Amino acid sequence: MATKLTERQQQILDIIRSEIQRTGFPPTRAEIARSLGFKSANAAEDHLKALARKGAIELTAGASRGIRLVGEPAASAPPPSPSLLEQLLLPIVGRVAAGSPILAAEHVEREIGVEPALFSQTPDYLLRVRGLSMRDAGILDGDLLAVKKTAEARNGQIVVARIGDEVTVKRLSKSGSQIQLLPENPDFSPILVSAGDDFSLEGIAVGLIRTTPLH
Structure with missing residues (x-):
């Protein structure tokens, strides 16, 4: 990853990776906020947008768990086929x-x-x-x-x-x-x-x- 992450951004990235490995499902904004003691999911959303700008994740509009790690295969996912x-x-x-x-x-x-x-x-x-x-x-x-x-x-x-x-x-x-x-x-x-x-x-x-x- 070309752009260095802040300590908080790295924490959030680790939470996303851990939740995908544990359940096969990315966390919601509210779950990230609870994990880090934020008062609202909006704070988590701001950090997620920053991670997306830095190329660490991709966000999908309209999907509450629309977070995808960039450069890593999804947990337990088979290799992509044509x-x-x-x-x-x-x-x-x-x-x-x-x-x-x-x-x-x-x-x-x-x-x-x-x-x-x-x-x-x-x-x-x-x-x-x-x-x-x-x-x-x-x-x-x-x-x-x-x-x-x-x-x-x-x-x-x-x-x-x-x-x-x-x-x-x-x-x-x-x-x-x-x-x-x-x-x-x-x-x-x-x-x-x-x-x-x-x-x-x-x-x-x-x-x-x-x-x-x-x-």
């Missing part, structure tokens, strides 16, 4: 009917082309977020959550999970054999997964596309 140099065509999944596969034809609203560089790993589909249970992670009602299909996830990752007849987006918390699905909004309660519950992981979140402007 097909990834073009836009990805991803289905948008709306409401999921009880007991039906997420990618069943009746759930797909349409397909859209997106830039692969927006995501930490290549997603399989975009899930339209319902409700505000993940508000404090920067995931809002109506946003499109980029999801990579997998039945395995690490502790702390944001996941799409099926419990009973419901499909939900939450942060995964594993302690021994106990699994909890944690909201990112104090108005919502954690979901404790019991041994007898019909529970499965449908995928992990690898990015976000904001569909409405932040106020």
Whole structure:
């Protein structure tokens, strides 16, 4: 990197790198602000813009986690192939009917082309977020959550999970054999997964596309 970073900018860069390695997902401005004791996310935004000007990161307008490290491959991402140099065509999944596969034809609203560089790993589909249970992670009602299909996830990752007849987006918390699905909004309660519950992981979140402007 040609331009020297300030100590604070290097701290923020380290936080971004660490969060991508830990969850596969860049932090939000609010998460960076909390980590460094800033009073508002605007202070984090100012530092991010400075990092972008210095060529350390790239910022994507309209994506709450639209931060990409420059000159480093995304964590766990496969090497780019010629097909990834073009836009990805991803289905948008709306409401999921009880007991039906997420990618069943009746759930797909349409397909859209997106830039692969927006995501930490290549997603399989975009899930339209319902409700505000993940508000404090920067995931809002109506946003499109980029999801990579997998039945395995690490502790702390944001996941799409099926419990009973419901499909939900939450942060995964594993302690021994106990699994909890944690909201990112104090108005919502954690979901404790019991041994007898019909529970499965449908995928992990690898990015976000904001569909409405932040106020």
